[in-house]
Amino acid sequence: MQRKAPGGERMSAYAARYIKPNDRLTSFERLEIYNRQYWFRVLGSLAEDYPGLRAVLGGRRFESMCKAYLTERPSRSFTLRNLGAQLETWLRENPLWLRDRRVLALDMVRLEWADIEAFDGQAKPALRSEDLLEVDAAKLQLGIQPYVQLLELHYPVDDLLLEVKHGDDTPDRASNAVQERRKHSKVRAVAKLEPAQIFLAVHRLDYSVYFRRIEPEEFALLNALRNGKTVERAIELAFRRSSIPAADRATFVQHSFQTWAALGWFSCPKETRTVRKFAKKEHSWKS
Amino acid sequence: MPGNRFNGFTDYGIGIGLRAPHYDHILSRKPVVDWFEIISENFMIDGGRPLHILDQILEQYKVVQHGVSMYFGSAEKADREHLRRLKQLVKRTNTPWLSDHLCWGSVDGRYTHDLLPMPYTFEAARLTAQKIREVRDFLEIPVAVENVSSYAEYHVSEMTEWEFLNEVVERADCGILLDVNNIYVSSRNHSFDPLTYINSVPADRVAQIHIAGHSKFQKYILDTHDHPVIDPVWKLYDRAIQRAGHTATLLEWDDSIPSFQEVHKEALKANRFLQSKTLAVAV
Numbered sequence: 097m098q099r100k101a102p103g104g105e106r107m108s109a110y111a112a113r114y115i116k117p118n119d120r121l122t123s124f125e126r127l128e129i130y131n132r133q134y135w136f137r138v139l140g141s142l143a144e145d146y147p148g149l150r151a152v153l154g155g156r157r158f159e160s161m162c163k164a165y166l167t168e169r170p171s172r173s174f175t176l177r178n179l180g181a182q183l184e185t186w187l188r189e190n191p192l193w194l195r196d197r198r199v200l201a202l203d204m205v206r207l208e209w210a211d212i213e214a215f216d217g218q219a220k221p222a223l224r225s226e227d228l229l230e231v232d233a234a235k236l237q238l239g240i241q242p243y244v245q246l247l248e249l250h251y252p253v254d255d256l257l258l259e260v261k262h263g264d265d266t267p268d269r270a271s272n273a274v275q276e277r278r279k280h281s282k283v284r285a286v287a288k289l290e291p292a293q294i295f296l297a298v299h300r301l302d303y304s305v306y307f308r309r310i311e312p313e314e315f316a317l318l319n320a321l322r323n324g325k326t327v328e329r330a331i332e333l334a335f336r337r338s339s340i341p342a343a344d345r346a347t348f349v350q351h352s353f354q355t356w357a358a359l360g361w362f363s364c365p366k367e368t369r370t371v372r373k374f375a376k377k378e379h380s381w382k383s
Numbered sequence: 384m385p386g387n388r389f390n391g392f393t394d395y396g397i398g399i400g401l402r403a404p405h406y407d408h409i410l411s412r413k414p415v416v417d418w419f420e421i422i423s424e425n426f427m428i429d430g431g432r433p434l435h436i437l438d439q440i441l442e443q444y445k446v447v448q449h450g451v452s453m454y455f456g457s458a459e460k461a462d463r464e465h466l467r468r469l470k471q472l473v474k475r476t477n478t479p480w481l482s483d484h485l486c487w488g489s490v491d492g493r494y495t496h497d498l499l500p501m502p503y504t505f506e507a508a509r510l511t512a513q514k515i516r517e518v519r520d521f522l523e524i525p526v527a528v529e530n531v532s533s534y535a536e537y538h539v540s541e542m543t544e545w546e547f548l549n550e551v552v553e554r555a556d557c558g559i560l561l562d563v564n565n566i567y568v569s570s571r572n573h574s575f576d577p578l579t580y581i582n583s584v585p586a587d588r589v590a591q592i593h594i595a596g597h598s599k600f601q602k603y604i605l606d607t608h609d610h611p612v613i614d615p616v617w618k619l620y621d622r623a624i625q626r627a628g629h630t631a632t633l634l635e636w637d638d639s640i641p642s643f644q645e646v647h648k649e650a651l652k653a654n655r656f657l658q659s660k661t662l663a664v665a666v
Contacts, residue, residue: 116536118574120602126535129603130497137496171494174452174465175424218429243430303432 097124097131138166141176145212146183148204148257151282152197161193177216180209200289203249207257207307210245210298214305217243220363227364233328239363240322245298246315252292254307259285301359313338314352318361389525389558390590391479395631396657397650398447399643402636406436408643416647418445420633421476424452427468434475441476447591447631448478449560452494453518455528456487456501456511466521473522480525480590482560485511485551500533503540503547512554519557527558527590532568532597532606544569545583558590561627563619564612564635568597568604577615581622589627594620594653595635609638611649621656629657 101110108124115123142162143150150158169182184205187194194201219241228236260282295315297308310318313334320330331349340348356362386392396417401409408414419440426437440446450469453461473481486498501507519526530548542550552559561584563577570577594617596610612620612634624630634650 114537114539116538118536118572123535125602129534129605130499134495134497141496171496172492174462174494175427176496177428216428216431216433219431300431303435 097128135163138171138179139163141179145180146205146208147260148208148253149201151256151260152201152204152286153194157193164190164193177212184209199291200251200253203251203253204257206247207249207253207296207298210247211305214243214245214298214300219243222360223362223364234326236327237324238321238327240318241361241363243300244361246318246322247296247298248315249294249296250291251289252294254294254296254309256285256289258307299359299361313340313348317352387558387587387590389480389527389588390631391525393479393631395445395447397653398631398633399646399650400633400635400637401440402640404640405643410436410439413443414643414647416444418447418631420447420449423448423450423469423472426472437475446476446478448472448476448481450481450483451498452488452496453483454488455483455485455514455518456507457489458510459489459491461514461518466518470522473524478524480527480558481522482527482529482591484531485528485548486531498531500531500535501547502537503542503544505541505550508547508550508554511551515551515555515557525558525590527560528552529560529562529593530565532565534572534603536573543575545580549583549585552585552588559584559588560591560593561589561623562593562595563623564593564595564597564616565606567616567619568606571604577619578622581619581626586626589623589630592620592623592630592632593635594632607638608635612652617652620653624656632657
């Protein structure tokens with residue numbers, strides 16, 4: 097526990113002013129039980145949510161970094177689920193914690209937060225083919241499910257995170273030698289990771305989270321749709337800097353849309369939701 | 384006394400805490416369990432697997448909600464987003480009552496994620512009761528407050544913990560989730576007689592009882608929920624049941640969680656106390 101209270105007073109004297117000692121523990125020792133439990137809980141929560149970042153930074157540095165983060169940005173949510181919500185922003189403001197692995201570590205933080213968001217993010221009603229019947233094709237907009245997270249990354253951290261998680265899935269009762277081998281394997285995996293730009297959709301299917309590599313054009317198209325562009329405009333934007341031959345683009349778009357529809361990534365855009373609601377109201381009038 | 388207004392007049396038996404390691408067993412084997420207690424915060428989310436699992440559980444079992452971060456004792460008002468999400472969940476589960484802890488844990492919107500002990504003052508009791516009433520009015524279901532285990536006491540306290548509990552529940556007109564393990568833990572940490580505590584609680588307000596295991600250290604006991612219930616806690620439970628009658632009881636096991644069967648077997652030990660009470664009433 098910190099030795100000084102906020103006003104500069106010794107913590108033992110500060111604790112004694114508020115907390116009764118008993119026949120076994122001083123006021124300071126009683127307060128320290130809570131202090132230990134606090135750090136045990138919040139550090140454990142971040143270690144559980146960010147195993148990839150922990151592998152990139154190393155256990156000791158990760159813990160020191162988390163303490164600094166939580167001291168500056170203590171939890172402002174009723175749930176521990178949101179404890180790392182500001183970690184990426186904070187790390188960008190405090191890059192010294194990342195040393196020479198700044199880009200890799202930031203990629204990993206973004207991926208691990210996306211993992212959390214994809215796991216329990218909102219799923220809106222999925223788009224049905226009949227929702228499109230009365231929509232003007234030129235004005236057609238498609239919503240992307242909120243739980244689908246789109247990332248542009250500089251390292252293939254998806255592979256690294258899967259490797260780290262796979263190692264962590266092995267039984268807890270592993271011997272010291274096994275744990276040591278696992279640790280070295282993670283260190284090797286981090287060290288050998290070469291930069292490579294990737295585009296990723298972090299999504300869920302049957303309530304499990306998956307990392308799906310996508311093409312740059314898919315990434316641009318999905319982002320444009322999410323930002324409310326019409327399908328027509330989104331396609332234009334997606335191929336602005338594309339190397340895909342013009343003759344192949346229609347097939348590319350068709351295949352992409354089929355895949356995303358099959359994965360349930362489309363939700364009803366605002367306009368079609370209004371149509372659906374209105375149609376229901378009309379039906380009730382007739383009945 | 385099968386039920387009271389503080390547990391929605393329900394007649395629930397022995398429940399188990401719904402925990403992730405047991406999901407597969409429960410959904411595939413469908414064991415006979417009276418009810419499950421969920422930690423509300425784990426399901427106050429927008430979607431995904433936790434809510435999918437909960438919906439499957441709700442198809443077959445009764446569920447009661449238990450919260451860990453309402454912080455009735457924190458001076459600030461209840462967070463509106465928290466309340467909104469909690470109410471959504473209440474509608475989903477149809478929980479007959481809802482419980483959270485008699486503690487504080489947040490200051491100026493910063494959360495400790497811990498259950499910190501209250502200063503036992505009349506002013507704290509007044510503010511806490513007011514907050515309980517506000518939460519209950521918003522959620523529109525009975526609320527029960529749980530006594531926490533503690534490791535510290537304040538100089539400013541004006542009464543004992545059980546007097547404070549009574550003061551709060553009378554002012555708030557709410558129920559009590561009586562955690563007999565917490566009473567035992569606190570009694571050892573603060574050197575009081577746990578039976579005095581049990582005997583002082585208004586029995587007609589006991590909506591639910593918690594039992595659990597704990598960890599013993601050299602100078603204090605920690606409420607860890609990672610061991611079976613020890614005999615002195617069962618004795619306190621027996622006394623609580625003698626006073627409150629057949630009361631919904633839940634075994635908490637939150638760390639080093641063993642198999643579902645082991646947890647269930649431990650929970651069902653409570654039956655011998657509940658049934659003897661029922662027989663005594665029949666005779």
